[in-house]
Amino acid sequence: MIRAAVLSLGLAGFAGPLMAQGYADAQGGVIRWLDTLTGETGDVELARGQSATNGRLTILLNACRYPSENPASGAEAHLTILDSSRDAPVFAGWMLADSPALSAMEHPRYDVWVLRCVVPGYAPPVTEEAPAEEATEEDWGE
Template identity: 35%
Template sequence: MRRPLLTAAVLTFAGLFPAQAQPVANPVATFAGLDKITGRITRFDVYIDETVLFGALELTPRACYDRPSSDTLQRTSAFLEVDQRSLDGSAERIFTGWMFADSPALNAVDHAVYDVWLIECKTSTNVPPPSER
């Protein structure tokens, strides 16, 4: 007799918390970058583990995940490493962490000249992969 009551309690409790979908890994991250000197905004695609140069910044996304639009968590996130290149060729790590497309200011690249933020994660792009360049 307790089993139906327990089952009903579990189903009621489970209904209070919506099921979260597993994030989907994508091979391409799309970023936007602002050059604060010129006011120019550039949108660019970067493959995971590829390093690209935006102004004096080297950006390397290590992961890019998205979730269904029905999910209540941050839907699009990327783990990013950013190094600043100096004129002598040396690099200094200025950012390592997660960026969220839904909240670009939450974890932003703090730089005097450039802003970079995540736009989306994609499964494909018209940019050839690094192995084909």
């Protein structure tokens, strides 16, 4: 029992610096959606309070925040997502860019997740897709 108390106090000491990290509010966020039926996907940049409609979904960005020391990581967005075929929102709450499955939208057709917050003066790194190479017989060991 004493070990458990000491262990919990020790773990609380480690959690302190993690919780002390400050967050800054962003003016907007970038959201990615996927229509699992058609395979269509897209990114939408929304300002705080703005919404966008794609198919049956309407995505409203209520807030976006990020770690003030590292805008490239840890984005959190508060979203309200409506499906035109339903009365109640299909999602209302915080989504985390680093852990999309932690607070995921449950929908049979669509998937939505947060990519990042829009931070003035910060541009995310640009990635280029490598050209596809054709396999040769040598690649197959023949």
